[in-house]
Amino acid sequence: MNSSDRIAVQRYAAAYNGLSASNEEAARRAADLRAAQEALSAVREYMTSPRVSSEQKKQTVKDALQGAPETASFVELLIDAKRYGLLEAVTRRVGELLDERLGIMRAEVASARELSPAQKKAAEEALSARYGGRVEASFITDPALLGGLKIRCRGELIDGSLQGRLAKLQEELTH
Template identity: 25%
Template sequence: MPSTLHAIDSVDRVYGRSLFELAKAAGGRAQLDEVFDELEQLLELARQNPRLGEFLRSPIIEHARREASLRRILEGQVSDLVLKFVLTVARKGRLAKLQGITAAFQGLYYQEYGTLEMDVWTASALGAEQAAGLRERLKAIVGREIVLHQYVDPAMIGGIRVRSGDYLFDASISGQLRRLRQSIDDAGAKVMRERARGMLEE
């Protein structure tokens, strides 16, 4: 589960699609599943080891040294396809974009297999049972398997906010207060316009 939202740019999409098409051609769904899991494991490894994450991102590390280190870390741990891809990304100086590339790959994977990604914000973290219950309710509504990305936003006070693509459902208390404030502002503006119109007509 991502801890922060990650914007995907055009470079991420190019590399993500390239890897997706390579994996699909090499072994179909089974290969795509394997690549999906290995990318997740690699990112988790970088998250758990800040020095490794910095090593992957640093632009000052010599390419030969970085490639040798990547081989030592990854050989025998990931498929040849993922190893070759990561080395290619490293040679292009794009390792810092691995998270975005992974997100782009995963987006294509979900699209291919009828799974819908939804971002969910709550004022406090959902428990496992709460998340599972929410996933089932959303699945019943949209008729597709759901992948939830959960985020905590204490400013919401309470309630829930769900986004999928351009669709946003905001049932948070802060959202309700914002809409109430907007309706009050709109009503106030209407009264002022009517008063101004009356003064001009006198």
């Protein structure tokens, strides 16, 4: 994505987020946009084809999003501006803005094996204490880690994996 597209994503997401007066309304709108993006992902090739007119694309949006007219209008705006290809990025950014409104930080926790519910809760609590706010983590398994955890949160990587420790030890021994 080029810098012009990144700026456009920021502006469209901010405008969409700015339509909401309350956090509840912002959450509803963000969910509507996610649902719209998912519903339209099945026809992505059609929606991005230069052979399909804007009017045909807008009709597809109206048909697919009958239950969410405000969201349909927003997607139609992207079509008119020839920015429909940014819908996925705008949707992601709207979610990030909602998290900011709600004071939620997102983290990704990778482990060699599936963590128990108690371990997941403990990891979220430790991250919340470290970052001074509510952290919601997504958990993935990566057998290549061998053991320990690898955590990404707020642009920071905390590598407590066995693989990371071995790499650090090797670095220390060779220098």
